[in-house]
Amino acid sequence: MAGIELKSSAFDDGAFVPRRYAKDGDDVSPGLSWSGVPEGASELLLLCEDPDAPSGTFVHWLVTGIDPASRGVEPGQSPEGGQARQNGFGESGWGGPLPPPGDKAHRYFFRLYALSGPVDLADDASAEDVHAAVDERQLATGTLVGLYQR
Numbered sequence: 001m002a003g004i005e006l007k008s009s010a011f012d013d014g015a016f017v018p019r020r021y022a023k024d025g026d027d028v029s030p031g032l033s034w035s036g037v038p039e040g041a042s043e044l045l046l047l048c049e050d051p052d053a054p055s056g057t058f059v060h061w062l063v064t065g066i067d068p069a070s071r072g073v074e075p076g077q078s079p080e081g082g083q084a085r086q087n088g089f090g091e092s093g094w095g096g097p098l099p100p101p102g103d104k105a106h107r108y109f110f111r112l113y114a115l116s117g118p119v120d121l122a123d124d125a126s127a128e129d130v131h132a133a134v135d136e137r138q139l140a141t142g143t144l145v146g147l148y149q150r
Helices: 127-134
Strands: 005-008 032-035 043-050 058-066 106-115 138-148
Touching: 005 106, 005 138, 032 106, 043 127, 058 127
Parallel strands: none
Antiparallel strands: 005 032, 043 058, 043 106, 106 138
């Protein structure tokens, strides 16, 4: 499977996410850029999840229907053509990192999927629901990991 290169203007892969992007900061979504979307992709899907959350994998950002010709998203914006879905805070769009105080650094996986067709997801889709839905439609994926600790 082909790979998508996913980067952020806010942090490097494996580095700490600046507080500006966290729920206890300004709660602004980080800028992202991508390349390597394969021809034939009908849409992109963006998921940011925290697998280290005490209650299980927590969705911080889910956007479906992103234009496959797009090349990124500016800080504080939603990707072009995309539909922002409900995050684990019960809000639409980005909800920044907010691990419990004193926890070890949590990992935040930003994943961009190139899909062969649209996915059918409930408004309150879990990370597991997203992974199951993209499994058979995924043409390529890219991953960027950020860390955050309070």
